[in-house]
Amino acid sequence: GNSVTQMEGPVTLSEEAFLTINCTYTATGYPSLFWYVQYPGEGLQLLLKATKADDKGSNKGFEATYRKETTSFHLEKGSVQVSDSAVYFCALSVLNNAGNMLTFGGGTRLMVKP
């Protein structure tokens, strides 16, 4: 079956620090990989995605590269801000003929202090 493992939080950083949140996966077939973010009191929203090996997804200063050889999709940001405080979910999907079903990791809470 499909599964996603990400580092447990919380991760606490000072503003302008470098962020890495690790994510590894197991999947049958050729999954697409995603990072979703959940800000306090809100639903999940897509942060970035990559659909094939070696693709790099990027958005709002965040990046993640689809590494098939290590089955990883680690999230990075060079300089975090207080406004990045949220819960980050790594996810994968394999297309079926009704759309896609996401399999999520357990989420990593990020807290950025001024």
Added chain:
Amino acid sequence: DSGVTQTPKHLITATGQRVTLRCSPRSGDLSVYWYQQSLDQGLQFLIQYYNGEERAKGNILERFSAQQFPDLHSELNLSSLELGDSALYFCASSATGVNQYTGELFFGEGSRLTVL
């Protein structure tokens, strides 16, 4: 705004009761998904509907049921509620069809259920 609407936003009820959560997907999306988010178990996939038909089932209890109506809105029914059912229930929708596939789910803001 994701375009997915969930009601109610908050619900407080007692053990043994039954509640219905409602979801309106984004315009044009045929697939609807329900997820449960609890503090200790993260995001759990419950069930998926596509154009009125059940397509995939996850960790959904027998006390829970769902359906998708002809206008594509969906309802999640939770019965014989227990304290452990307290959670945030998310609905999501996606564009479907190979030419529309982006892999992205659009989530509503969730319905927070508290069982006392």
